[in-house]
């Protein structure tokens with residue numbers, strides 16, 4: 001194995017933390033960026049170099065990218081931002097500018113299924129701005145890993161699941177979409193980062209199979225041993241709930257624009273994608289390991 005130097009952004013998050021850990025286990029050098037170094041204690045103990053700072057800081061990005069072989073790029077964004085799409089695009093533009101300035105050879109961006117089309121709105125479409133900015137850097141080999149709807153998004157509805165005994169979301173419950181766990185995204189990212197990068201590649205992660213929320217409610221019902229209905233709630237109610245939880249109206253609308261898109265389009269696969277992999281985490285296992293403990 002050739003030892004390589006990887007920069008990991010959002011290293012305190014679910015996907016990036018797992019990827020960083022895997023790269024360290026494989027013997028690579030990891031530069032892990034996070035705002036709070038306390039959250040990177042485990043990675044530091046595994047041998048990561050911790051870089052403390054904000055992903056909006058271009059000087060910090062240039063420092064991190066200098067001499068590196070590849071970077072894992074994620075953008076989580078500030079949910080309180082009054083213009084979330086612009087915030088997201090600005091962080092992406094910062095990644096692109098730092099990659100250009102340091103001649104970073106390759107980067108893997110965690111994007112979203114559906115990012116290829118302007119028809120797919122809200123939190124889906126914002127990933128397109130970043131893909132385009134990165135593709136514009138002539139010296140950078142980009143891989144866009146277009147991830148599906150995370151199973152973990154179910155946790156937005158934990159309170160309603162507990163108090164109302166069902167899965168009540170703004171998504172159409174009978175539309176089947178691609179879903180997967182964040183650990184599936186991390187596993188694919190780890191695999192792709194080990195492969196030689198081509199100039200511009202789109203790799204999609206599809207679900208184990210297309211899955212609708214009503215089927216998930218059925219899985220929860222079977223495991224709980226009682227009825228667990230699924231129904232669609234109003235977009236307006238959900239927007240107010242998100243705002244009460246600290247999100248801006250802009251973010252809350254973008255999230256609901258994405259969920260309206262899922263509800264009307266269903267599968268958002270790109271016929272021009274170069275490759276696709278299926279997730280391996282089955283919904284039954286995810287519900288047993290992660291959802292049921294929260295409902296207890």
Ligand SMILES: NC(=O)c1ccc[n+]([C@@H]2O[C@H](COP(=O)([O-])OP(=O)(O)OC[C@H]3O[C@@H](n4cnc5c(N)ncnc54)[C@H](OP(=O)(O)O)[C@@H]3O)[C@@H](O)[C@H]2O)c1
Nearest residue numbers: 010012013014015035054055075076111112147148149150
């Ligand atoms: N949800 C979906 O269905 C879906 C589907 C497709 C793609 N995606 C993509 O996946 C991303 C989320 O990945 P994830 O679940 O692994 O993330 P996550 O667990 O939510 O973690 C995000 C991390 O980003 C860090 N962060 C946020 N803003 C930062 C900043 N300005 N500077 C430095 N660090 C910052 C946070 O650090 P702190 O600990 O300091 O807060 C946090 O550790 C989304 O943002 C989206 O682009 C999501």
